[in-house]
Amino acid sequence: MSPNEFSQRVLGWFDAHGRKQLPWQENPTPYRVWISEIMLQQTQVETVIPYYQRFIERFPDLRKLADAELDEVLWLWAGLGYYARARHLHRTAQILCEQHGGTMPLDIAILQQLPGIGRSTAGAILALAADQHQPILDGNVKRLLARFGAVAGWPGQSRVQTTLWELAERYTPVQRVAAYTQAIMDLGAMICTPRRPYCAACPLAEGCAAHAQGQEMAYPEPKPHRKRLVRATRMLLLRTLEGEVLLERRPPVGVWGGLWSFPECPLEVDIAAWCQEQFGLTVVVKPPWGMIRHNFSHFQLDITPVPALVSGPAGVVMEGERFVWYNPCHSTDRGVAAPVKRLLAALATEL
Template sequence: MNEDDFSQHLLAWFDSYGRKDLPWQQNPTLYRIWISEIMLQQTQVATVIPYYQRFIKRFPDLPALACASVDEVLGLWTGLGYYARARRLHQAARIVWETHEGKLPTTLEALMELPGIGRSTGGAMLALALDQRHPILDGNVKRVLIRQEAIEHWPGQPKVEKQLWQRATTLLPQTRLADYTQAIMDLGATVCTRYRPRCPSCPVKETCQAHLQANPEAYPQPRPRKRLPLRTTCMLILLNDQGEVLLERRPPTGIWGGLWSFPECPSQTEAAPWCQEQLGWPLGEVQNWPSLRHHFTHFTLDIQPVVARIRGESRQVMEPNGRVWYKMEPLYKRGLPAPILRLLKRLREQSKGE
């Protein structure tokens, strides 16, 4: 099977079995495809769909996104994870609004100058929205190509990635680029899956070296494993007499950059003196909740929550200090990391039971 045969077999399969009813496939403008591609980075389609629908309803076009506050953008992203994607999306929208007359560029080079858009994302945007001829190399496509060639190396290695880009380019057809791009992503997502691939249903199994070896799950090789370091933090969940909880904005860079979280103190035993010294409030009854563990790519975070009511006037802490008193209804008004959202939900349930 040569390159033309590969693409034609794949397109024939797509015509019968490919996904054609995804929300961003309806009226697939460059803007709508852009939003979907950013959300789909490291996130499954089923998870993305409700977030995409809410996001597009609030921000139906680029001007609406560019003119919004970053807090509102992060609020709609809450729970989707990898929040740097949302910050870069918002930043890119503002750049396009200010320097490109509000219209996304239609060349790969210009798109890649925007925050958050790399070669694969930009190529997917132009192929899916404008039928331009660009290869893509997301996780699903990498897996398909690695199994086709039975490449015995971790795909994150630069030499392997270079080889995959060359192969992805060679396999591109001359026409139906949007359909082909969706087809190869669908193949990896629904047939050539990481575990238990459905090889009998694969339209290109005849040239798949991993299939011919009868060992497709051996490919791709996993990232070399490292033991993740464990970090610990103590978070203060402070309530005032109005039932509001104190949140503070995190620095713009680092974990949860720009999102809202709880103040952090050295330890649970030091919570009361720290609060008195740093915030000027004595604490009432203090509860130490069980630890909550959250896993990042490069480390694991052990969160030790301390819940307490402050004694005294709370309104001295306002926006200029990067802190706000936050009503817990609704929970999605500001950008909140997933573990903070979990703690807020638990706090809300506890408050209802009192």
């Protein structure tokens, strides 16, 4: 199938069946497209839509985002996961305001130097917002092209990645680039799905090598299996007589970076002694709650919540950048991870 026929078939399908009412398709400025592309990384469209709408309502432009506190950005992001994306958004907005006058440069080389923006994301911003002739290679497009070209191997391998980029460049048309870019993403998401692809409805089925082989599920090859690690921790639900609980801001990088969480106590230590040593708090430890299992991409975390009542003065733990006494009944704009949010809600029901 020639590149021209490929793109025309994709565009014809899009005109008839593609998604045209997504919120970021309305007034697709570079800023709005950028926000949507970052949110859509490893996250489905249906999940992203309400987050995107709230985010854009609060931060309608680069300067509003750059001037915001990171805590508020993380709070609006809470639940989407992969929180480095939110930190990168915030930092990139600041860089663009400091170095580019509060506008997003329409230059792919400059965009790729910004935090959290790789080649595919930069290409999508420029194609969708400026109709620039830039290929993209998100997860859905990788799968579609791997099947169409029967490209063997896992897409994370550099050799396979190079081949897929060559295909993406070959088939991206010069005209209607924005429509084609949305179309190829939609086709991957809606038709060339990971399981049970709808080949009968695919405009590219005639030229698809994997379909001709009857081996659609053989492409792309999965990531080599690694046994998922299991980690365990104890989260301390330290509560005062007034009902406030102690939250600690996590380091800026790593799991839940920059979010607020409960202090985590080593499994082997005595909790009361540890609280006295770490915080100067006298506590009465209560029986632990049931374990919570939280899955990350590379490991699972087994959380044992342990409530403890602070029996002495709580003011010895200084509030500030690292700690805060938080009333779960009066929510404030603080970013917390999903399991912490659930535990806070459970604490609120006890007050």
